[in-house]
Amino acid sequence: MEKAKISASQLFILMVLFELGSSLLLPIAIEAKQDAWLAILLGMVSSFILFLIYHKLYLYYPDLLPTEYMQKLLGKVIGTILAFVYILYFLYDASRVLRDFGEMLLTFSYPDTPLFIASALLILVTIYTVRKGIEVIARSGEILFIFIYVLAIIGFILIVCSGLIDVTNLKPVLEEGILPVLRVTFTQILYFPFGEAIVFTMILPYLKNPKKAKVTMLCATGLTGVNLAITMLINISVLGVDLTARSQFPLLSTVQSIQVADFLERLDVFFMLALVxxxxxxxxxxFYAAVIGTANLFKVKSPSQLSYPLGLIILFMSMTISSNFQEHLHEGLRIEMLILHIPLLAIIPPFLLLIAFLRNRKKQRW
Structure with a gap:
């Protein structure tokens, strides 16, 4: 492990920024139509159970990375294989997010720029930051967190002042009953974006005060859930359900609609900056979780050496995972959910916790 420590407030900020990440960009939970906001809130509450599982595992092994305690719980061979699977998952997920933002930049600002160039510039900045370590990432988060929320408040005020909000687009509530909302909650929202925060099990050992971990994780998830629900309420009330579902990036489409006093418009460039x-x-x-996980698993003394090769893997994976953006979205919201998210985020952690509980109970008896 890197010799570094982060505070509970820094962990809170990183979790909020992480969970907002690409979920602000995409039309999440739109299958629930005008009840998308409700599906997000239910997904947030349900994710608390997952976070309590992740936290309990952390309490059993507070000084170990998951790549280490998986080997303790499952044995050297199976534990190493599972740890490697999680590292691959972190790399794959990073490549998907990189593709999301590369496509967004091309769609709204650089239509004539090759996707490879936009993605390469993003990953180069990320490589530089990851090489500096978790403390630098956390301190950067403290500065930019304020900037994002100031922009969000300004955006909300401008949307209200523009008179774009039509509350009738949010009616009727639960038109088709609660079942469609629950289906979206437990097949999508629970895992994306909330369950993805399993990556913070790789960050928790760096926390200065372990006693604050649980409250910090739950508060960060609560704030994120409320923010995402408000964002979807605004998107649907401005664009309507159909346009929100058809838009690749509904929040930017909403911001493009802002027009105040016939001169304040085309503000999507500023909000693109916050999304990026x-x-x-x-x-x-x-990326950082993949780097320290790989270094730990393969006994690499200097994790920063892995930044460039793993960064290139993320870059080329983002270019090859799908042939176009629609295919990319379909894979992320359908195939990836079943093959990766549900097993890795919701099935394996409780299984690991059960083994940890049984093993520690035997130790206590002795």
Missing amino acids: IGGFFKISIL
Whole structure:
């Protein structure tokens, strides 16, 4: 492990930035139609159970990375294989987020720029930051967190002043009953974006005060859930359900609609900056977890040496995972959920916790 420590407030900020990340960009939970906000809130509450599981595992092994305690719990061979699977998952997830933001930049600002160039510039900045370590990532988060929230408040005020909000787009509530909302909650929102925060099990050993871990994680998730619910309420009330579902990036479409006093318009460039910052932190944290996990698993003394090769893997994976953005979204919201998110985020951690509980109970008896 890197010899570094972060405070509870820094962990809180990193978790909020991570969970907002690409979820602000995409039309999450839109299958629930005008009840998307409710599905987000239910997903947030449900994710508390996952976080309590992750936290309990951390309490059993507070000084060990998951790549280490997996080997203790499952044995050297199976534990190493599972740890390697999680490292691959972090790399794959980082590549998906990189593709999201590369496509967004091309769609709104650089239509004639090759996707490879936009993605390469993003990953180069991320590589530089990850090489500096978790403390630098955390301090950067403290500065940019304020900037993002100032922009968010300004954006909300401008949308209200523009008279764009039409509350009738949010009616009727629960038109088709609660089942469609629950289906979206437990097949999508629970895992993306909330369950993805399993990556912070790789960060928790760096926390200065371990006693604050649980409260910090739950508060960060609560704030993120409320923010995402408000964002979807605004998107649907401004664009309507159909346009929100058809838009690749509904928040930017909403911001493009702002027009105040016939001169204040085309503000999407400023909000793109805030979205890119969120994406940067999400990629950085996934990337950092992959770097320290790989260094720990393969006994690499200097983790920073792995930044460039793993960064190149993320870059080329982001270019090759799908042929176009629609295919990319389909893979992320359908295939990835079943193959990766549900097993790695919701099935394996409780299994590991059960083994940890049984093993520690035997030790206590002795």
